[in-house]
Amino acid sequence: MSIKVLRPGLLTSIQDLGRYGYQKHGVIVSGAMDSYSLRLANLLVGNKENQAVLEITLVGPALLIEKDILLAITGGNLSPTVGGQPIPMDRPVFLRKGCILQFGARKSGCRSYLAIAGGYNISEVMGSASTYLRAGLGGFEGRALQTDDVLQLKDPQGKSASLLRQLASSSSASSYVSTKWFLGKSHIPQEGEPVKIRVMRGRQFEQFSGDSKDVFWNCPFQVSSQSDRMGYRLSGAGAVLKLAEPLEMISEAVSLGTVQVPPDGNPIILLADRQTVGGYPKIAQVALVDVAVVAQLKPGSKICFQEISLQKAESLYLIREQEIQALQRSIQLKMQ
Amino acid sequence: MLTIDDIREIIKMVDQSTIQQFQLEQGATKISIGKNALVTPIQAIIDKAHSPNSNNKEAAVTTPMSDRQAEAVIVDDKQDGFHKITAPMVGTFYAAPEPGAAAFVKIGENINLNTVVCVLEVMKLFNEVEAQVTGEIVEILVKDGEFVEYGQPLFLVKIG
Numbered sequence: 001m002s003i004k005v006l007r008p009g010l011l012t013s014i015q016d017l018g019r020y021g022y023q024k025h026g027v028i029v030s031g032a033m034d035s036y037s038l039r040l041a042n043l044l045v046g047n048k049e050n051q052a053v054l055e056i057t058l059v060g061p062a063l064l065i066e067k068d069i070l071l072a073i074t075g076g077n078l079s080p081t082v083g084g085q086p087i088p089m090d091r092p093v094f095l096r097k098g099c100i101l102q103f104g105a106r107k108s109g110c111r112s113y114l115a116i117a118g119g120y121n122i123s124e125v126m127g128s129a130s131t132y133l134r135a136g137l138g139g140f141e142g143r144a145l146q147t148d149d150v151l152q153l154k155d156p157q158g159k160s161a162s163l164l165r166q167l168a169s170s171s172s173a174s175s176y177v178s179t180k181w182f183l184g185k186s187h188i189p190q191e192g193e194p195v196k197i198r199v200m201r202g203r204q205f206e207q208f209s210g211d212s213k214d215v216f217w218n219c220p221f222q223v224s225s226q227s228d229r230m231g232y233r234l235s236g237a238g239a240v241l242k243l244a245e246p247l248e249m250i251s252e253a254v255s256l257g258t259v260q261v262p263p264d265g266n267p268i269i270l271l272a273d274r275q276t277v278g279g280y281p282k283i284a285q286v287a288l289v290d291v292a293v294v295a296q297l298k299p300g301s302k303i304c305f306q307e308i309s310l311q312k313a314e315s316l317y318l319i320r321e322q323e324i325q326a327l328q329r330s331i332q333l334k335m336q
Numbered sequence: 337m338l339t340i341d342d343i344r345e346i347i348k349m350v351d352q353s354t355i356q357q358f359q360l361e362q363g364a365t366k367i368s369i370g371k372n373a374l375v376t377p378i379q380a381i382i383d384k385a386h387s388p389n390s391n392n393k394e395a396a397v398t399t400p401m402s403d404r405q406a407e408a409v410i411v412d413d414k415q416d417g418f419h420k421i422t423a424p425m426v427g428t429f430y431a432a433p434e435p436g437a438a439a440f441v442k443i444g445e446n447i448n449l450n451t452v453v454c455v456l457e458v459m460k461l462f463n464e465v466e467a468q469v470t471g472e473i474v475e476i477l478v479k480d481g482e483f484v485e486y487g488q489p490l491f492l493v494k495i496g
Contacts, residue, residue, distance in 0.1 A: 180463060180464040180466070181461045181462060181463045181464070182461070182462050182464075183460070183461065183462070184434070184457070184460070184462055185434055190436075323460065326459065326460055327459075327460045327461070329459070330458075330459035330460055330461050331461065333459075334461060
């Protein structure tokens with residue numbers, strides 16, 4: 001009733017939508033870096049949106065599938081294969097008991113999300129199954145997966161169970177069977193051009209010098225290798241961001257997507273494992289819809305910031321939520 | 337105003353005569369009927385078209401009304417040995433799996449039963465359409481991004 005880890009990959013951990021309600025006690029939210037891909041993976045297998053999934057980073061694991069399962073892989077394309085055959089992403093896939101799921105070369109994005117119908121059997125800590133790696137909290141034993149780990153699975157119910165049976169019986173020979181329908185790729189950045197990230201002005205935007213503001217809007221920034229789940233450090237090709245005058249700041253709340261500038265002048269985009277409060281000036285705030293795009297960038301990627309208003313950011317958010325609801329309805333209809 | 341019965345009568349009359357092209361305009365309503373070719377009378381299409389044969393025809397009736405256009409295309413399943421792959425559902429036709437990716441199939445390409453020839457997008461889900469025949473793609477009848485109806489012909493295939 002489980003999955004065995006043959007090779008753990010670079011950083012594979014259990015995440016859901018995050019641990020909310022405890023930041024006032026200093027408990028980090030964590031959760032999926034690309035929450036949209038996580039939600040879509042769950043919808044594709046008929047899970048509730050917040051179900052725990054495996055977040056797979058850059059180099060994926062090798063997993064021995066020890067029972068028949070229905071899964072979906074979304075997010076960046078890390079070349080998932082079964083028995084040497086590529087399996088399709090962004091749609092429900094049936095895998096037969098005994099096969100080995102592996103990942104290969106990175107083709108796009110940075111993080112992949114693996115949802116299984118019925119979900120992983122992970123106990124919740126403070127209301128969430130997310131792993132906060134730094135504190136060893138939650139998820140699978142508070143850490144990333146290692147070789148020989150065994151993940152217990154829960155059984156799928158209802159429509160996902162019947163889709164599983166339907167795919168299983170449609171082809172008795174193959175080790176995998178997928179549906180003929182799938183989601184379109186939406187927010188995964190393509191290679192090549194600097195990726196446009198939409199931001200609003202931050203709380204301390206006006207305190208930055210005129211030159212710095214120009215640099216911020218015009219300069220392509222590069223994601224440095226000192227980037228992780230806590231935040232992405234950016235470098236601006238020699239240009240740094242400076243305040244107009246020294247500023248004594250009292251630490252205040254920061255949120256997902258806050259762009260803060262430490263004294264060295266290189267901005268940091270705060271992400272899933274960010275601290276709860278920060279004392280660095282905040283030059284911008286990434287619109288929530290683009291946080292998932294940032295999460296799919298890897299060290300070396302180039303980005304350009306584009307200013308949008310709060311109203312525009314809210315409207316983009318609402319449109320995205322409506323799209324996800326519409327997708328949920330159409331997936332439910334397909335599963336009938 | 338032309339009624340549906342009027343239109344039926346007109347189609348019947350044109351059908352039974354030797355008229356090849358017929359056009360009628362009455363106020364805002366316009367009817368074009370063409371035999372042995374699609375409604376747009378382009379020489380290339382007529383060259384490709386099928387031998388003039390009363391059992392082998394197409395009738396296309398278009399009545400432009402405000403914003404809505406109903407197009408009914410009645411076609412034979414096989415024309416000169418060409419098989420039609422038709423849309424198994426309504427949706428938006430896409431020739432490639434993603435924008436910028438290579439098209440699923442090209443004219444002249446050999447296909448088999450399971451070859452995915454296109455995707456139809458409806459309610460935000462993309463649906464793969466399999467060929468279900470073996471042969472060679474002769475023509476692609478719809479454009480990328482075009483909305484298609486259930487049963488609408490998408491590809492002409494030379495069987496074999």
